[in-house]
Amino acid sequence: MQEKLHCDFLIIGSGIAGLYTAYHLADLGSVVLITKSSLLESNTSYAQGGIAGVLDEHDSYESHIQDTLKAGAGLCDEEAVKILVYEGPKHIKKLIELGAKFKTTPEGNLDLHREGGHSFNRIVHAGDLTGKEVAEVLINSIKNKNIQVLENTSAVELITQFHLDEPGDPILKEPVCYGAYVYSRKTWEIFKIISKATILATGGAGQVYLHNTNPEVSTGDGVALAYKAGAIITNMEFYQFHPTVLYNPNQSSFLITEALRGYGAKLLDYEGKPFMHKYDQRKELAPRDIVARAIDAEMKKSGSPHVYLDITHKNPEETKEQFPHIYQTCLRMGIDVTKQWIPVVPAAHYMCGGVEVDYWGRTRLKGLFAVGEVAYTGVHGGNRLASNSLLEGLVFGYRIYEYLKNNFIEKASKSIKPWYKEGLNNPEEWILVQHNFQEIKNIMWNYVGIVRSNLRLERALRRINLLYDEVIDFYRRTVIQNKILELRNITLVAKIIILSALNRKESRGLHYSTDYPENRNPSKQYTRVMRTVGKEFYLLKS
Ligand code: FAD
Ligand code: SIN
Numbered sequence: 001m002q003e004k005l006h007c008d009f010l011i012i013g014s015g016i017a018g019l020y021t022a023y024h025l026a027d028l029g030s031v032v033l034i035t036k037s038s039l040l041e042s043n044t045s046y047a048q049g050g051i052a053g054v055l056d057e058h059d060s061y062e063s064h065i066q067d068t069l070k071a072g073a074g075l076c077d078e079e080a081v082k083i084l085v086y087e088g089p090k091h092i093k094k095l096i097e098l099g100a101k102f103k104t105t106p107e108g109n110l111d112l113h114r115e116g117g118h119s120f121n122r123i124v125h126a127g128d129l130t131g132k133e134v135a136e137v138l139i140n141s142i143k144n145k146n147i148q149v150l151e152n153t154s155a156v157e158l159i160t161q162f163h164l165d166e167p168g169d170p171i172l173k174e175p176v177c178y179g180a181y182v183y184s185r186k187t188w189e190i191f192k193i194i195s196k197a198t199i200l201a202t203g204g205a206g207q208v209y210l211h212n213t214n215p216e217v218s219t220g221d222g223v224a225l226a227y228k229a230g231a232i233i234t235n236m237e238f239y240q241f242h243p244t245v246l247y248n249p250n251q252s253s254f255l256i257t258e259a260l261r262g263y264g265a266k267l268l269d270y271e272g273k274p275f276m277h278k279y280d281q282r283k284e285l286a287p288r289d290i291v292a293r294a295i296d297a298e299m300k301k302s303g304s305p306h307v308y309l310d311i312t313h314k315n316p317e318e319t320k321e322q323f324p325h326i327y328q329t330c331l332r333m334g335i336d337v338t339k340q341w342i343p344v345v346p347a348a349h350y351m352c353g354g355v356e357v358d359y360w361g362r363t364r365l366k367g368l369f370a371v372g373e374v375a376y377t378g379v380h381g382g383n384r385l386a387s388n389s390l391l392e393g394l395v396f397g398y399r400i401y402e403y404l405k406n407n408f409i410e411k412a413s414k415s416i417k418p419w420y421k422e423g424l425n426n427p428e429e430w431i432l433v434q435h436n437f438q439e440i441k442n443i444m445w446n447y448v449g450i451v452r453s454n455l456r457l458e459r460a461l462r463r464i465n466l467l468y469d470e471v472i473d474f475y476r477r478t479v480i481q482n483k484i485l486e487l488r489n490i491t492l493v494a495k496i497i498i499l500s501a502l503n504r505k506e507s508r509g510l511h512y513s514t515d516y517p518e519n520r521n522p523s524k525q526y527t528r529v530m531r532t533v534g535k536e537f538y539l540l541k542s
Helices: 016-025 061-071 078-098 130-141 221-229 288-302 316-322 324-332 389-406 427-447 454-477 482-503
Strands: 004-012 031-034 147-150 153-160 177-184 190-200 239-246 266-268 307-310 342-351 354-356 368-370 528-532 535-540
Touching (some): 016 031, 016 130, 153 221, 221 368, 288 307, 288 342, 316 324, 427 454, 427 482, 454 482, 482 528
Parallel strands (some): 004 190, 190 368
Antiparallel strands (some): 153 177, 239 342, 266 307
């Protein structure tokens, strides 16, 4: 049994952000990387479309910047977007150097796809299995580095001044993170990992919604952990719904990449008529918020459970060659996409808000960094541009390395309390955990979805408040297990999303309210929630 581990850098999460940051930080010191399932289980591994970057001589940085800003509905941090776009290509090239095999043209140039909101073909890809390729390459590249990997290990709580044997001043101006208490899913033990710098790379929270594209591990843990430790959580009302997920009510969701629309797929209503021209002149290639809302409106109008995506007019062999994974998966489900329309619906996909960080990945807590989907850098604003997410993980992961290379962080010198083991094992109550999970997903799907209203949000808040009290009570009484941790985290995240949505009294990007249908408040940039001494869910003025 281990009670504690020491390292220079603790990385929590093994998606693109965690792996790429670990790869670089290992050059500066010892790294422990924990991940709550296997190394490969992450959103990253399921990414299809690719990574956006200015890699064609006819493309321009300015065009990628403008496309990102436009999609972001006026809420992006322009400086962060410039960093993303200018620094991105170097990291895509680094992936290639590490062994990533992106598709090339017969002439040997990168084969660049196009997706919604982009004015140029600028998405590098490995067919429709880009994420798997990137994840495998990165996992391979960290093998010979000074990195201790702990799979099946979940972060339970960040260690702050409150966990010191001699607690620090509770209202410290600069709160500090000293590492994390972590839980082994194999041994059920909880132990401390003490680090100079802790990097949250825990991805998103898609599991908060009934229908979503994310794997089971996406339960918003990083946001919950950081919130509990006193970090600022920003713009959580902007949850992105991907417009085209295979309609398949009884099985887990399967994404139909946006690159398919870039390739020429058309959206058709339930009767087979095109409809996107009624919503946006860019039609199928409008940004995601617009396309998802259009589909939602068409489904509500017709009462149909889905719309269709049609790719039957394209050359079948080319379709199979470009999108082999989608072709095969749909075929297994009885749909030959070269001959039949694909039934699709929108589903929750990406968390645009997150733990607020600066351009170097620093949170409000000294020693605590966040990167990737868990972080709010400002690059996505009110709606993320397609294929900018993997890019963000690379660019800002490297920036954390650059920061830590040039700045010294002290190790905790005071002694830290061991985890206080308490709680009972209540097997008869386990089914309640499952029920709570389901209830939260339903509440979020029904009342905090693509189209919102004050009435729905307030109804959602009343229900979540009740569940929140029940879940926290259960968490305190019961021995820790992964599902309980995830339930605590998802309940917290749901509450923060609802509070943030109620606080944004306008319609912008992904947040659409029937009470405020116009863009009414151009001066409001942020909805920021934090916890301070004596105050839960404190909404900061933006
Ligand atoms: P993730 O890849 O989600 O990794 C998070 C890691 O943290 C996981 O390993 C998880 O197990 C671990 N973790 C979570 N909680 C804990 C905890 N408490 N303790 C320890 N470990 C923990 N984006 C694009 O740019 N292009 C695309 O083509 C694209 N396609 C997508 C397709 C699908 C189906 C999905 C779901 C997403 C897609 N996205 C795409 C979005 C993109 O994949 C993600 O935003 C990105 O991979 C996030 O990377 P990350 O490293 O931040 O998080
Ligand atoms: C997709 O392939 O459609 C997903 C791309 C993304 O989420 O950026």
